[in-house]
Amino acid sequence: xxxxxxxxxxxxxxxxxxxxxxxxxxxxxxxxxxxxxxxxxxxxxxxxxxxxxxxxxxxxxxxxxxxxxxxxxxxxxxxxxxxxxxxxxxxxxxxxxxxxxxxxxxxxxxxxxxxxxxxxxxxxxxxxxxxxxxxxxxxxxxxxxxxxxxxxxxxxxxxxxxxxxxxxxxxxxxxxxxxxxxxxxxxxxxxxxxxxxxxxxxxxxxxxxxxxxxxxxxxxxxxxxxxxxxxxxxxxxxxxxxxxxxxxxxxxxxxxxxxxxxxxxxxxxxxxxxxxxxxxx
Amino acid sequence: xxxxxxxxxxxxxxxxxxxxxxxxxxxxxxxxxxxxxxxxxxxxxxxxxxxxxxxxxxxxxxxxxxxxxxxxxxxxxxxxxxxxxxxxxxxxxxxxxxxxxxxxxxxxxxxxxxxxxxxxxxxxxxxxxxxxxxxxxxxxxxxxxxxxxxxxxxxxxxxxxxxxxxxxxxxxxxxxxxxxxxxxxxxxxxxxxxxxxxxxxxxxxxxxxxxxxxxxxxxxxxxxxxxxxxxxxxxxxxxxxxxxxxxxxxxxxxxxxxxxxxxxxxxxxxxxxxxxxxxxx
Numbered sequence: 001x002x003x004x005x006x007x008x009x010x011x012x013x014x015x016x017x018x019x020x021x022x023x024x025x026x027x028x029x030x031x032x033x034x035x036x037x038x039x040x041x042x043x044x045x046x047x048x049x050x051x052x053x054x055x056x057x058x059x060x061x062x063x064x065x066x067x068x069x070x071x072x073x074x075x076x077x078x079x080x081x082x083x084x085x086x087x088x089x090x091x092x093x094x095x096x097x098x099x100x101x102x103x104x105x106x107x108x109x110x111x112x113x114x115x116x117x118x119x120x121x122x123x124x125x126x127x128x129x130x131x132x133x134x135x136x137x138x139x140x141x142x143x144x145x146x147x148x149x150x151x152x153x154x155x156x157x158x159x160x161x162x163x164x165x166x167x168x169x170x171x172x173x174x175x176x177x178x179x180x181x182x183x184x185x186x187x188x189x190x191x192x193x194x195x196x197x198x199x200x201x202x203x204x205x206x207x208x209x210x211x212x213x214x215x216x217x218x219x220x221x222x223x224x225x226x227x228x229x230x231x232x233x234x235x236x237x238x239x240x241x242x243x244x245x246x247x248x249x250x251x252x253x254x255x256x257x258x259x260x261x262x263x264x265x266x267x268x269x270x271x272x273x274x275x276x277x278x279x280x281x
Numbered sequence: 282x283x284x285x286x287x288x289x290x291x292x293x294x295x296x297x298x299x300x301x302x303x304x305x306x307x308x309x310x311x312x313x314x315x316x317x318x319x320x321x322x323x324x325x326x327x328x329x330x331x332x333x334x335x336x337x338x339x340x341x342x343x344x345x346x347x348x349x350x351x352x353x354x355x356x357x358x359x360x361x362x363x364x365x366x367x368x369x370x371x372x373x374x375x376x377x378x379x380x381x382x383x384x385x386x387x388x389x390x391x392x393x394x395x396x397x398x399x400x401x402x403x404x405x406x407x408x409x410x411x412x413x414x415x416x417x418x419x420x421x422x423x424x425x426x427x428x429x430x431x432x433x434x435x436x437x438x439x440x441x442x443x444x445x446x447x448x449x450x451x452x453x454x455x456x457x458x459x460x461x462x463x464x465x466x467x468x469x470x471x472x473x474x475x476x477x478x479x480x481x482x483x484x485x486x487x488x489x490x491x492x493x494x495x496x497x498x499x500x501x502x503x504x505x506x507x508x509x510x511x512x513x514x515x516x517x518x519x520x521x522x523x524x525x526x527x528x529x530x531x532x533x534x535x536x537x538x539x540x541x542x543x544x545x546x547x548x549x550x551x552x553x554x555x556x557x558x559x560x561x562x
Binding site for chain 2: 006010011012013014015016017018038039040041060195219221222223227228229256257258259260261263264266267268269270271272273274276
C-alpha cells in the first residue's frame with residue numbers, strides 16, 4: 001500500500017507527502033490529532049487534518065516565532081507561549097540563558113502528551129523535567145486574564161483562526177495580551193500566509209494596531225505550509241524589531257540556529273510589495 | 282472528469298494543482314512542452330513535465346531575476362536574456378526606460394511561439410513588435426561566444442541543470458558570460474532551491490567564484506517551485522548588490538512592482554543560515 005497525505009491549500013491546490021505509517025490518530029475535546037511518519041519530512045503532526053509541524057522543517061517556524069522577539073527585547077526573563085503544545089517554541093526559548101521561566105499554556109492536553117511521546121526532538125523541554133519550564137493545560141484567554149503585567153514576551157503559537165484558535169485573532173484578545181505584558185513587553189503571533197490569506201491578515205493587523213503602538217509583519221519560508229511563504233506579527237509596547245535591534249547580541253548568541261541569524265532578523269521585515277499591502281493602514 | 286497535475290519535488294513530496302484544460306502539448310527538438318489552464322494559478326507552462334511559470338505567481342520570478350541587477354548597475358543599456366522564452370524577463374527589462382536593447386536568446390523556438398500565442402501577459406514584449414527587443418532562436422553558448430564585451434547585464438533564465446540547460450551551470454559557460462559582459466557587467470542566474478538542491482548550489486557557486494570577483498545569493502518565494510524557497514546567483518565584475526545599491530533609484534522607479542521593492546532588494550540577500558552554508562567558500 002502507498003499512503004499519501006494531501007493537504008488542500010484551496011479547493012484546487014495542495015501539497016502531497018508520502019507517509020510510511022500512522023503513529024497516532026485520535027480526537028481530543030477540541031480537535032482531531034494525527035501524527036504520521038512521512039518519508040521525506042519525518043514525523044508530522046496534523047490538527048483537524050492540517051499540517052502543524054514536521055520534523056524536517058519545524059526549525060524554521062520555531063526559530064522565527066521565538067528569536068526575533070527574544071533578540072529584540074534587551075533582557076527577556078519571563079516568556080509565555082499560548083498554544084505551541086508540540087513544545088518547539090519552548091525548546092528554543094530555553095536556549096536563551098537569560099530566560100528565567102518559560103511558561104506554556106496549551107488548551108489541549110492531548111497535543112502535549114502525544115508530542116512528548118512521539119515528537120521528542122520538539123518536546124524535549126516540556127516533558128516535565130526542565131527546571132525553567134512551567135506547563136499549564138488551560139485556555140490561553142483565561143490564563144492571561146489572571147496574569148497582568150507579568151511577561152516580557154508572549155508568543156501566540158496558534159492554529160488557524162478557525163476552530164479553537166478563533167478568539168486568538170480578535171482585538172479583545174490582544175487587549176488581554178497587552179495587559180499581561182510588562183510595560184516594555186513584546187507579543188509575536190503567527191499570522192498566516194500573505195499569499196493566500198490577505199483578508200485574515202488585514203483584519204488581524206487592524207486589530208493589533210488598535211492595541212499596540214508598534215506593529216510589524218515579518219516573513220519566513222516554511223515548505224509544508226500553504227504557499228511556502230508564512231508570516232508573523234510583531235506587536236510591541238516599546239522596542240522596534242529593526243530600529244532597536246542590538247545586532248551584536250544576536251551575533252554573539254551562545255547557540256546555533258539553522259534558519260535565524262542576525263542578518264536574516266533584519267531581512268525578514270523587508271517584505272514583498274504584495275505582502276506589505278495586506279497590512280497597510 | 283477532474284484533471285489534477287502533480288509535480289513530484291522528490292519521490293515522496295509534490296504539489297498538486299487542479300487543471301481545467303490542456304491548451305497545448307507537444308515535443309520540440311529539445312524538450313516536451315505543455316501548457317495547462319489551472320483553476321487557481323491561471324495558465325501554466327511545463328517543460329519536460331516541470332512547472333516553469335504560472336500566470337498567478339510569475340511576477341515573483343520575473344521581478345526577482347530582473348530588477349536586483351538592473352537597479353544595482355547604475356546605467357544598464359544592453360541586456361541579454363539566455364533562455365526565458367516565455368518572455369516574462371524581457372517584459373520586465375523593457376520597463377526600465379534607460380535600457381536601449383533587450384536581447385532574448387532562447388534555444389527553443391517552440392517555447393517562444395507558444396508563449397506568444399497562449400501566454401500573452403508574459404510574452405507581450407517578444408511578439409516581434411517591440412522596438413527595443415531583439416529575438417534570437419539560438420544556443421546561448423554559441424551566441425555569447427560571438428558577442429564579446431557587449432552587455433551590461435546578462436540574465437540566465439534557464440531550466441534545471443538536467444536536459445538542455447545542463448551546460449549553463451558550468452565554469453566554462455560562466456567564463457563566456459564574463460567575456461560577453463562589459464568591464465562593469467553583472468550576471469544573474471536562477472540557482473535552484475536552497476532547501477532541496479544544496480549539492481547543485483555548492484557546485485554552481487564554486488564555479489561562479491572561480492570566474493567573478495563578486496558572487497552573492499539572493500532568495501525569493503515562488504509557491505509553485507519546489508519548497509517555495511527559490512534563489513538567484515548574483516555574479517558581478519564591479520558592483521556589489523548591497524554595498525553599491527543606490528536605494529533612491531529603486532525607490533523612484535517609474536513602474537509598479539508587486540514583489541520587488543527597495544527594502545526587499547536588500548532583504549533578499551539576507552539568507553537563512555542553512556542557505557548561507559550551501560554557498561560557503
